Amino acid sequence: MVPIYYYIALSAVLFTLGALGVLIRRNAIIIFMSVELMLNAANLAFVAFARLHGGLSGQIFVFFVMAVAAAEVAVGLALIVKIFETKQSIDIDQMNLMKG
Amino acid sequence: MNADFVLFGGLAIVTVLSALGMLFSRNAVYSALYLIFNFSTVAVFYLMLSAPFIALAQITVYAGAIMVLFLFVIMLLGAEQTGRTPPTWWMQPLALTLAAILILEGIYLIFTHRTSFPALQQTLGDFGDPLQIGELMFSNYLLAFEAVALLLLVAVIGAIFLSRGRKFR
Amino acid sequence: MLFSETATAGLTFFSLAPLVLLFPLLGLLINLIWGGRLSEKAIGGIASGAVGLTFVVALLQMISLFSHPEGVVIPLVDWINIGELNIGWGIQVDTLSVTMMLVVSGVGCLIHIYAIAYMHDDVRLNGDPSRYRRFFVFFNLFILAMMTLVSADNYLMLFVGWEGVGLCSYLLIGFWYDKGKDGIGNALAGNKAFITNRVGDFGFLLAAFTMFGLFRSFNFDRVFGQVEQISELLPLGIFFITLFMLIGVTGKSAQLPLYVWLPDAMAGPTPVSALIHAATMVTAGVYLIARSHPLYEVVPQAQSLVAWVGTLTALFAATIAIAQFDIKKVLAYSTISQLGFMVAAVGMGAYVAGMFHLVTHAFFKALLFLSSGSVIQGVERGLHEAEHHHKGKHSEGHHLDPQDMRNMGGLRQRMPTTFWVYLIGALALAGIVPLAGFWSKDEILLKASYKDARLYTLLSIAAFFTAFYMARQIILVFFGKARSEAAAYASESPKLMTVPLIILAILSVFGGALNLPGIHAFGHWLEHTIHHMPAVKAGVELPEFSLQVAAVSTVIALLAIALGWLVYARWGESLQKEHKPYVDPLELTAKPIFGVLYNKYWVDEVYWTLFVNPYKAFSRWLAEQVDWRFWHDWFHDAILTGGFKRLTAFLAQPIDLGIIDGIANGLATLTQTSAAYLRRFQTGYVRNYALAVFAGVVAIMSYLIFALR
Numbered sequence: 001m002v003p004i005y006y007y008i009a010l011s012a013v014l015f016t017l018g019a020l021g022v023l024i025r026r027n028a029i030i031i032f033m034s035v036e037l038m039l040n041a042a043n044l045a046f047v048a049f050a051r052l053h054g055g056l057s058g059q060i061f062v063f064f065v066m067a068v069a070a071a072e073v074a075v076g077l078a079l080i081v082k083i084f085e086t087k088q089s090i091d092i093d094q095m096n097l098m099k100g
Numbered sequence: 101m102n103a104d105f106v107l108f109g110g111l112a113i114v115t116v117l118s119a120l121g122m123l124f125s126r127n128a129v130y131s132a133l134y135l136i137f138n139f140s141t142v143a144v145f146y147l148m149l150s151a152p153f154i155a156l157a158q159i160t161v162y163a164g165a166i167m168v169l170f171l172f173v174i175m176l177l178g179a180e181q182t183g184r185t186p187p188t189w190w191m192q193p194l195a196l197t198l199a200a201i202l203i204l205e206g207i208y209l210i211f212t213h214r215t216s217f218p219a220l221q222q223t224l225g226d227f228g229d230p231l232q233i234g235e236l237m238f239s240n241y242l243l244a245f246e247a248v249a250l251l252l253l254v255a256v257i258g259a260i261f262l263s264r265g266r267k268f269r
Numbered sequence: 270m271l272f273s274e275t276a277t278a279g280l281t282f283f284s285l286a287p288l289v290l291l292f293p294l295l296g297l298l299i300n301l302i303w304g305g306r307l308s309e310k311a312i313g314g315i316a317s318g319a320v321g322l323t324f325v326v327a328l329l330q331m332i333s334l335f336s337h338p339e340g341v342v343i344p345l346v347d348w349i350n351i352g353e354l355n356i357g358w359g360i361q362v363d364t365l366s367v368t369m370m371l372v373v374s375g376v377g378c379l380i381h382i383y384a385i386a387y388m389h390d391d392v393r394l395n396g397d398p399s400r401y402r403r404f405f406v407f408f409n410l411f412i413l414a415m416m417t418l419v420s421a422d423n424y425l426m427l428f429v430g431w432e433g434v435g436l437c438s439y440l441l442i443g444f445w446y447d448k449g450k451d452g453i454g455n456a457l458a459g460n461k462a463f464i465t466n467r468v469g470d471f472g473f474l475l476a477a478f479t480m481f482g483l484f485r486s487f488n489f490d491r492v493f494g495q496v497e498q499i500s501e502l503l504p505l506g507i508f509f510i511t512l513f514m515l516i517g518v519t520g521k522s523a524q525l526p527l528y529v530w531l532p533d534a535m536a537g538p539t540p541v542s543a544l545i546h547a548a549t550m551v552t553a554g555v556y557l558i559a560r561s562h563p564l565y566e567v568v569p570q571a572q573s574l575v576a577w578v579g580t581l582t583a584l585f586a587a588t589i590a591i592a593q594f595d596i597k598k599v600l601a602y603s604t605i606s607q608l609g610f611m612v613a614a615v616g617m618g619a620y621v622a623g624m625f626h627l628v629t630h631a632f633f634k635a636l637l638f639l640s641s642g643s644v645i646q647g648v649e650r651g652l653h654e655a656e657h658h659h660k661g662k663h664s665e666g667h668h669l670d671p672q673d674m675r676n677m678g679g680l681r682q683r684m685p686t687t688f689w690v691y692l693i694g695a696l697a698l699a700g701i702v703p704l705a706g707f708w709s710k711d712e713i714l715l716k717a718s719y720k721d722a723r724l725y726t727l728l729s730i731a732a733f734f735t736a737f738y739m740a741r742q743i744i745l746v747f748f749g750k751a752r753s754e755a756a757a758y759a760s761e762s763p764k765l766m767t768v769p770l771i772i773l774a775i776l777s778v779f780g781g782a783l784n785l786p787g788i789h790a791f792g793h794w795l796e797h798t799i800h801h802m803p804a805v806k807a808g809v810e811l812p813e814f815s816l817q818v819a820a821v822s823t824v825i826a827l828l829a830i831a832l833g834w835l836v837y838a839r840w841g842e843s844l845q846k847e848h849k850p851y852v853d854p855l856e857l858t859a860k861p862i863f864g865v866l867y868n869k870y871w872v873d874e875v876y877w878t879l880f881v882n883p884y885k886a887f888s889r890w891l892a893e894q895v896d897w898r899f900w901h902d903w904f905h906d907a908i909l910t911g912g913f914k915r916l917t918a919f920l921a922q923p924i925d926l927g928i929i930d931g932i933a934n935g936l937a938t939l940t941q942t943s944a945a946y947l948r949r950f951q952t953g954y955v956r957n958y959a960l961a962v963f964a965g966v967v968a969i970m971s972y973l974i975f976a977l978r
Binding site: 188194195198199201202205206 | 954956957963964966971973974977
């Protein structure tokens with residue numbers, strides 16, 4: 001059996017890579033996909049801890065996270081489509097109207 | 101070194117590589133495909149962690165439905181190619197450095213505290229099977245389940261509202 | 270018969286006593302509210318009727334007192350309740366107060382009726398008929414106040430009446446406030462009366478305060494009940510109460526040294542002089558001392574002081590009366606003199622004699638004043654008549670004073686009724702047997718003869734002067750030949766005036782029957798209220814009549830009248846042929862003395878120099894120097910306003926503009942400049958913000974590693 005902390009470590013690596021994606025990409029869709037990657041890393045940690053403590057609540061949480069992610073994607077992508085319609089671009093750096 | 105470690109190690113390498121691929125592909129379509137690959141390997145981890153229901157949900161919901169939606173939007177907008185240049189020159193190296201530090205810190209933290217993890221028990225045969233999850237979800241988590249149902253409904257309405265055409269205004 | 274039956278049956282009318290206040294109030298309210306639409310007859314009728322009803326109520330009280338002579342107190346309302354100070358408003362019904370009620374309402378009613386006719390002419394002569402109603406409203410108000418005074422069951426309620434009659438006196442003296450010398454003389458006379466009375470009332474208040482301090486009450490019964498006890502503890506306290514009270518008495522009853530207002534008070538219409546300044550109000554002081562006799566009896570020094578004040582006043586005023594030419598002024602000084610007799614009597618402890626003289630004096634002095642009013646109006650009518658006869662020709666009488674006796678003479682034939690009643694009044698005043706004045710004055714002289722020979726002598730001299738000046742007045746007014754056209758054409762007054770005069774004349778003749786020696790009905794009547802202190806009562810019982818004293822006083826009076834006849838009828842007539850205008854015979858023979866008396870010993874002038882002028886100068890100094898220069902110019906303008914301006918300037922310039930605005934503007938500048946720098950952090954790039962969050966995560970992670978190591 002692989003010890004659980006290996007899974008946790010993997011989860012941490014995946015999460016950091018997702019965060020890195022948010023930071024270095026300009027494409028709004030890829031930023032979005034990086035967010036999904038971060039969620040996925042969190043899910044992995046949930047499932048690993050569920051396995052460690054022998055309870056099913058962690059898995060249920062993962063299920064809920066998936067549902068929320070689906071809702072988020074639905075709305076988020078609709079927003080991105082809308083932004084593209086107005087600005088003809090999905091470059092996140094062009095959306096800087098809040099500049100001080 | 102037993103088979104489990106080999107499997108875990110191999111899959112972990114594939115997972116990280118596919119994540120890096122998603123991160124650094126110039127084409128957004130490739131990124132999406134790398135992510136699908138990544139999600140699929142994570143599903144295998146779920147299987148290894150005695151969560152078959154979650155694993156199948158991962159394949160169908162994430163790798164199937166959500167990523168298809170991504171691909172659909174990418175292709176609809178034709179926005180595959182977008183530059184990676186950040187607004188300021190110091191942004192990318194700083195982000196990479198911080199990410200490296202965070203990864204090292206995380207792994208250090210986990211491996212220094214690995215002894216505080218309780219010993220892993222052998223699971224019962226039916227641990228994580230859909231029947232058990234269903235019973236738990238419709239008893240203890242019924243309210244949350246209903247709330248999620250409402251959330252999905254709101255999301256659907258929101259998506260429709262945002263994406264309707266000019267003629268409906 | 271009927272009355273004695275009800276009395277024996279035990280029925281009493283005491284519960285009706287509050288009506289003595291209600292009827293005058295009603296009369297005054299009716300005339301005040303609807304008087305404008307009523308005729309003169311109706312106004313006078315309502316006012317007289319109100320007083321007449323009051324008289325009936327007072328009579329009923331008297332009848333009730335026959336069966337219950339101890340009297341009652343009828344509480345009306347609680348007036349003041351502060352801590353231990355509980356003052357009720359109650360009606361004291363006893364023989365003393367009912368005597369006063371009867372005099373006030375009885376004489377008052379007759380004077381009201383007389384005034385219906387008198388004021389009818391008076392308002393026309395003075396040219397303002399609209400004041401007819403005002404006169405009767407004031408008159409009823411006076412009756413109300415006087416009733417309050419005499420029916421009070423405590424000193425504070427008595428003081429309300431005391432001030433009320435003072436107010437009415439002021440209002441009625443100044444009734445023709447726009448007339449008199451320089452168009453302001455009457456108003457000044459009113460002021461003089463009011464201000465002089467203030468001095469006396471101040472004394473009354475001091476007495477009341479001292480009394481409350483000593484007895485913790487104003488109530489008659491409670492105060493008098495404690496007198497013996499307190500007098501052993503603190504005799505000086507009671508001495509001061511009586512002393513202060515005497516000051517009040519000298520003000521209200523026109524005694525030395527505060528008598529000066531009464532002669533000037535003759536500026537009021539004649540019924541006012543008769544009712545207020547002869548019969549009732551001025552006797553309030555006598556009533557007050559009689560009422561407070563338990564206090565006076567324990568301090569003999571105060572008693573003798575009262576007696577001396579009264580005696581000296583009696584003599585002093587009688588001498589002045591000899592040299593006056595104004596018919597009402599003579600009567601005014603006579604009133605002061607007679608009040609002196611009464612005060613002397615109550616001072617000597619002869620309360621019955623004092624009250625007796627009060628009653629008879631009310632009769633004959635009201636009679637004399639009203640008759641003098643009749644004379645004055647008769648002369649006024651004669652003046653008009655004379656002008657009528659001399660149309661176009663030069664007439665002497667336009668500036669003729671209808672009150673000056675030098676312009677009269679020979680009115681006996683022109684005004685027979687008035688002459689006879691005047692003669693009766695004068696004889697009663699002079700003290701001729703068997704008229705009312707003889708009996709009452711005799712009682713006072715009798716008491717004085719036992720008390721103090723000096724008092725007796727002085728009072729007898731005063732009685733001599735009294736008879737002399739009355740003889741002089743009668744002769745000057747009614748005998749001899751008319752000394753002016755006006756007097757020659759004078760005519761008798763209407764029935765409405767003469768009938769009250771006749772009634773008063775009858776009272777003046779038979780009033781003495783109230784307290785004839787041997788029967789002493791009045792004395793026994795008052796005994797129920799005026800109980801002498803045990804110590805005094807145990808003293809010598811005085812004989813009730815002395816033939817010697819009576820004979821002496823009668824001889825004195827007859828001598829004075831004879832002398833008056835000689836001087837004014839015989840000598841004066843012969844002088845008149847040589848001198849025109851009329852000269853007083855005494856003026857020719859004893860000019861310096863006559864001058865002194867004519868100028869009333871210059872008391873008014875002395876008061877002016879001693880009090881009024883310094884006071885006015887002091888007031889002017891206060892007004893101009895202290896108030897204007899010091900308070901206004903210096904304190905208000907220079908210190909307050911200037912200081913405030915300087916303070917505000919200081920607050921406005923350096924404080925407000927410098928410090929407070931500086932703080933506000935500095936804060937604004939600081940915010941602006943710091944914002945100019947800080948806004949650069951807001952790049953608008955989402956990923957910059959995300960990077961900041963990420964750096965934070967890394968930092969927290971580093972801290973955890975460091976902390977959990």
